Amino acid sequence: MKALSLWLEKHRKEIREDYFQFLRFASISSEAEYKNEVHACAKWVRAYLEKCSFDAELIETPGHPLVIAEKKVSGNKPTVLIYGHYDVQPVDPIDAWESDPFTPTERNGRVYARGAVDDKGQIFYAMVALRALAELDRPLPVNVKFCIEGEEEANSVGLTAVLPKIKDRLRAESLLVVDFDAYDETTPAISLGARGILSMDISLTGSKGDLHSGLCGGIAYNPNRAIVELFAKLYDSTGKVAVDGFYDDVLEPSLEEKKAYPQKHGSDYFTKEFGIHAFGGEKGRTLQEANLFRPTLEINGLGGGYFGSGFKTVIPAKAIGKISCRLVPNQDPKKIGRQIIAFLEKHCPHGMKLHAEVLSGAKAYRANPFSKLANAVAAASEEATGKVCQRMLSGASIPVVAELAAATGSDIVGMGYGLATDQIHAPNEHFDFRRFDLGFFTVARTIEKLS
């Protein structure tokens, strides 16, 4: 720890500059106009891995490029594969940002930028940790590989497509996913499972063009009305998702699992931290169940007609909705997608043209909580923080992780020092150097503990 610490302080300024440079790429993977920025960012990542003395390669995919890297110690040693992503979420509502999302800005010890945490900040401290080990000439007890993709926020299309071809090059005993949260400001955590996800585009079309609400009002069936009537049917009066068969395959958690993964926060916490006034989910379920063990269906986007300043007396031609589900073990995203489409078709208001399309899906996963890697990360994080590491499940999703683990034959452990209050996926995302340092120490010491 001492030598690592000295190395870090010595290189502090340079690391800060490199971090900020990484954050300046507007590598928004889900919006086509940022394609070049995403590509430039991938090249930067490859160059940085080379600086960390890895053999790095940029792999083109049908989507955005992937960066893989390797530092081979010996064919007889086990291999750990470190996964992260260099792409970021969109930035709207842009007006809510206090500083430009791609101009990293330090305020009160925090770095504000899109990707400050998720996942540029986190994968960057992992790269820096490996660089420190190399520059300090500390012997690696394992082979280390990196797989840093460019579309985690856009369904990992590229990685999924090329995975069959490159999986042998990524083969590893352990998969360390550096894209998770800490337990709290000072307590480390490892993540041993995540919910799956399913995302869908929906639209209802009522006419070939927008209509005047005076001339056609009372005549045309308004798609905005149709979509609220249709979507309101998605939930029953107890808050359950009303889609037929939705819960059929849900694997109820065992008592052991409920004990191993206690609910981190009560409702007070959510009210205080996020200003949540109203709680959703199914009646009669605990927050723990709602957050970790139950599937959800959310309307992530709703749009139709005119809703800018002022008023426009329009009956829109079309209303659109974006829906996603968080899935739990044994739900199959493909099956759930079919069930939702069947439900929407069955309840589609008369005469509306329904378009319903699954955009992407990924299964949930749960890993061995006491694998060699899990124990190493836990010990390293305890050394870095002086606090007992918590074993956790995540309510969120890292779609490609289960797939990557299966393809490369690896055990999975998720680690990270993000916090739910870091505004990831929201305006004013931020991280701080204190937690950045904890991540750096944890990754470096984890590798050393894998001997």
Add this chain to the structure above:
Amino acid sequence: MKALSLWLEKHRKEIREDYFQFLRFASISSEAEYKNEVHACAKWVRAYLEKCSFDAELIETPGHPLVIAEKKVSGNKPTVLIYGHYDVQPVDPIDAWESDPFTPTERNGRVYARGAVDDKGQIFYAMVALRALAELDRPLPVNVKFCIEGEEEANSVGLTAVLPKIKDRLRAESLLVVDFDAYDETTPAISLGARGILSMDISLTGSKGDLHSGLCGGIAYNPNRAIVELFAKLYDSTGKVAVDGFYDDVLEPSLEEKKAYPQKHGSDYFTKEFGIHAFGGEKGRTLQEANLFRPTLEINGLGGGYFGSGFKTVIPAKAIGKISCRLVPNQDPKKIGRQIIAFLEKHCPHGMKLHAEVLSGAKAYRANPFSKLANAVAAASEEATGKVCQRMLSGASIPVVAELAAATGSDIVGMGYGLATDQIHAPNEHFDFRRFDLGFFTVARTIEKLS
């Protein structure tokens, strides 16, 4: 007619240029960033009225300016007041326009531009008609006034505010509102009533910021879900508006009225012209009732979360809705507004912060179908077209008309040569010179027939 026709042909090129210049102002009254454009447009209108040999004045208001003008023949003669507006609707979705909305473009004999009909095209032919009478030295049998406002599409805030101060200057026996549709391509019409309107902003807030649908999904009550659940309650299963008391004051039309104002088109027309697949309104009511005699409630805008390309797994802090009603005689917009707010409060999903605000309201009106002005416009339009003029009611609203008529002591007649297929309030609004000419002749001959 002959002399007017010769004059029009002689000035055709100049009039086309002036018309296009008028259309080039992006005089969108409901969006604050266009304030200067609206003002410049008002100055242009004043100058044009002076060119028509009127005494014209630009009157500043708390909103956008108003242009009034007068040509006094004699204190003993009656006065006709011509009303129109130089402001226009917003232009989104801008991508659906085939040519720029503020670059008037002629294609197949049609002029495409925002305001080509509504109402720049229509008020412009009225100005040109008065200019022709002046340049031809034809004696006016009446005093003529103009009142051309700059925020008809934004609730006539300015005109309403200054009306008490200027109403004596606008006093008239007759009010000619040049902002209506013809019966069809070749048949003229006069409009003797319009529905009232009420517009409202609604929002539901669930948290202080956008939330991650994985980390808070299943915990937070999603405002998008809340708004669909709330809005779905606005209608009962027969398509009636479910707001308590909504229909209490509705004046049912008399048999005479139903006969005087027959429904213009059957449902086939609406399906063919607008591609309407689905009909709304109340079960058991005819299209005529739905379109002219019944009040409506429409969701004109619905927005929450992310609905651009790609996907964002967000639970939005807030979902918004824009609602408007078309009202019929004797409904009071203030009372209806209170009833809707009470309904929304009563049914607001638990824990959501409801904001519900009335933006504007105006009563419906119905005028004397056989007033002196009504008969003059009918005769003039029959002379221009060779077709019998139809007496009509409009399902749309001209909020300020009833107010202006009451304040100035005038009978009301609406005229115009718009058509429901002109895409007014929608992308690719257009007008044609054939109907422009019919408007020109009708206004000029109406004035002459008022002797």
